[in-house]
Amino acid sequence: MKLPIYMDYNATTPVDPRVLDAMLPCFSDHFGNAASRTHPYGWAAAKLAESARARIAAAIGAHPEEIVFTSGATEANNLAIKGFAHTVRDHRGHVVTCATEHKAVLDPCAALDREGFAVTILPVDSDGRLDPQRVAEALTPRTGLASIMLANNETGTLHQVATIAALCRERGVVLHCDATQAAGKVRVDVNALDVDLLSLSAHKLYGPKGVGALYVRRRTPRLHLVPILDGGGHEQGMRSGTLNVPGIVGFACALDIALEAMPAESARLAALRDRLQDSIRSRLEAVTVNGDAEHRLPNTLNLSFAGVDGAALLVGVREAAVASGSACTSADPKPSHVLLAMGRSKALANASLRFSLGRGNTPEDVKTVADAVVREVTRLRTNSPLWRR
Numbered sequence: 001m002k003l004p005i006y007m008d009y010n011a012t013t014p015v016d017p018r019v020l021d022a023m024l025p026c027f028s029d030h031f032g033n034a035a036s037r038t039h040p041y042g043w044a045a046a047k048l049a050e051s052a053r054a055r056i057a058a059a060i061g062a063h064p065e066e067i068v069f070t071s072g073a074t075e076a077n078n079l080a081i082k083g084f085a086h087t088v089r090d091h092r093g094h095v096v097t098c099a100t101e102h103k104a105v106l107d108p109c110a111a112l113d114r115e116g117f118a119v120t121i122l123p124v125d126s127d128g129r130l131d132p133q134r135v136a137e138a139l140t141p142r143t144g145l146a147s148i149m150l151a152n153n154e155t156g157t158l159h160q161v162a163t164i165a166a167l168c169r170e171r172g173v174v175l176h177c178d179a180t181q182a183a184g185k186v187r188v189d190v191n192a193l194d195v196d197l198l199s200l201s202a203h204k205l206y207g208p209k210g211v212g213a214l215y216v217r218r219r220t221p222r223l224h225l226v227p228i229l230d231g232g233g234h235e236q237g238m239r240s241g242t243l244n245v246p247g248i249v250g251f252a253c254a255l256d257i258a259l260e261a262m263p264a265e266s267a268r269l270a271a272l273r274d275r276l277q278d279s280i281r282s283r284l285e286a287v288t289v290n291g292d293a294e295h296r297l298p299n300t301l302n303l304s305f306a307g308v309d310g311a312a313l314l315v316g317v318r319e320a321a322v323a324s325g326s327a328c329t330s331a332d333p334k335p336s337h338v339l340l341a342m343g344r345s346k347a348l349a350n351a352s353l354r355f356s357l358g359r360g361n362t363p364e365d366v367k368t369v370a371d372a373v374v375r376e377v378t379r380l381r382t383n384s385p386l387w388r389r
Contacts, residue, residue, distance in 0.1 A: 004321040005365045009358030010153050010181060010300060011323060015250070016206040022253040023208065026246035034243040035234060045245045052252035056213055059255045060198065061189040068214045068235045069248055073180040073201035074104040075228075076214035077147075079239060080176040080197040081108040083225030084145055085117060092144030094118040096173075098130050098159075099341035105147050105178055106337075118142065127292040128157035128342045136167045143173050150193070151182040154338045154354055155291030156300025158186070165194035174223065180204055180212075184258030185266060185297050190215055196223060202247065206359070207254030211247030214239075269357050270298035272366050276355060277301050279370035284377055290339055290352060304344060304352040307387030308380045313353065316376035320369045323354045347386070 026048065034049045036042025054064045070076045085095060097109050099121050106121075113119040122134045130148065139146070146168050151158050161177055168175040176197035179188050184205035190198055198215040202208055216223050216238065231240040258265075281287050286306035305313065310324050324336070335349035344352075355369070381387040 001364060001368065003319055005319060005369055006321045006360060007355045007357055007365070007369060008321050008323050010204070010354065010356035012203050012209065013206045013358055014360070015208055016254060016257055018257060019207055019250045019253045023246045023250040026249055030245070032245075034245055035232070045243075049243050049245050049248050052248045055252040056200075056255055057215075059188075059259055060183075060200075060215060061191045062215050063218065065236070066190075066215055066218050068216055068238050069243060070212045070214055070239055071210055071244070072203070072212040073178065073199045074212075075239075076199035076201070076212045077102075077104045077176075077178055078108045079214055079225060079228055080199060080216075081105065081145065081147055082112065082228055083238070084174055084176070084197065084223065085112055086226040087224050088144035089117065092142055094120070094140060094142040094144060096120045096122065096135065096138045096143055096146040098122050098124065098148055100124050100128055100130075100152055100155075100157075100338045101147065101149055102153055102178060102180070105149065109147070124157075124341055126343050127295075128152055128155045128290070128338065129292050129295065130159050130164075132160050132163045132167060135164050139167065139171050139173055141171075143171065145174050145176060147176040147178070149178040149181075150188065151179070151186065151297050152291070152338060153181045154336060155302045155342075156181075156297035156356075157292045158182070158295040158297065161193050161195065169194065181297065181300075184255065184262060185269075185299060186262075190217070202251035202254055205254050205258045208247045208250045211244050211251050213251070265359065266298040269361075272357050272361055272363065273299060273301050273355070275363065276357075276366045276370055277303070279366065280373055283374045288344070288348065290342065290344065299357045301355040301357075302339075302352060303355070304339070304348045305377050306348060306351065307384055308351045308377055309384070309386070310351045310353070312380055313351065313373075313376055316380065317353075317369070317372045319372040320355075322369075323356070324350075324352060 030044045032041030032045035034046040057064045057067045109119050120138045174196045177195040178199045180201045196217045201212040229240045234240050288304040290302040335346045339349035
């Protein structure tokens with residue numbers, strides 16, 4: 001057994017060897033610029049990129065021309081939120097989002113707020129779930145865009161995106177969905193969800209870092225986005241820059257593999273997650289499960305341990321590579337904004353660990369990690385003034 005055991009798959013995943021094999025020829029034999037249309041090197045690269053575009057589109061129920069390649073989900077979110085908001089700012093300058101969104105959504109919304117847009121951030125319940133009725137009540141004739149994630153990266157909680165989409169469509173509001181954590185773990189179909197914009201990232205599903213995609217619905221009314229990058233007019237004028245052909249090919253391959261394996265793998269991970277949860281909670285008191293018990297990603301478990309310093313716990317559980325929140329904010333000493341929005345106290349939010357399981361995890365891993373967590377929580381509580389029975 002290799003230590004520490006990796007249980008931070010929501011932060012990133014290793015590249016699948018099959019994905020790497022698919023990418024390697026793009027660095028040598030097929031190294032051309034996909035925008036070079038005057039010779040075979042460019043044609044070959046363009047063919048690979050377009051084939052990958054078609055496969056990614058098919059995987060989410062889209063058309064190939066509805067896929068815009070980006071450097072990752074952060075750029076895709078920024079392009080969706082800022083790019084659309086700026087097309088309707090004069091008559092629909094109101095944006096609605098949710099308190100537990102990833103910072104890659106909340107920060108672009110904050111940037112719009114500084115520009116003079118009206119931004120409404122909706123609360124969630126104690127399980128981290130957004131009530132669609134709150135969305136309905138927040139929408140006004142001035143609302144142009146709503147941005148609601150499919151699955152939360154810290155707790156795994158799933159939102160009722162299709163229901164929210166119907167409410168938005170009734171009022172002519174465009175809906176963006178950050179599906180970064182959901183893809184490859186649960187079904188992501190843009191038609192079933194009925195969203196207008198949807199963000200994806202390759203490195204969350206055993207693909208390479210540095211490549212993502214934004215789905216942009218083309219049906220009537222056709223969506224237009226103001227680009228956030230200028231310089232060449234690539235990707236139908238929405239995202240300039242030389243296409244990352246190796247990354248795009250790897251993205252498509254990773255998504256294909258993930259979808260094929262998803263039914264069996266999701267069931268396997270859910271069983272491991274539940275075993276981990278039960279093994280810890282059966283031996284420790286005052287452990288809070290953060291997230292909706294029923295509507296949750298199969299691989300994600302977020303626990304808070306009363307009476308424990310979270311930083312000390314994270315260091316003490318040396319057998320496991322786990323997280324205390326989002327990887328993108330791990331350098332920030334503040335408590336998780338997600339857990340605070342769910343009503344957890346600062347102390348409890350600071351005493352939380354996120355376990356996100358993946359392909360490499362086994363029942364033996366779960367036992368080792370559970371034993372380590374129980375050992376360290378018990379030790380820390382014994383010596384902690386924070387712990388009161």
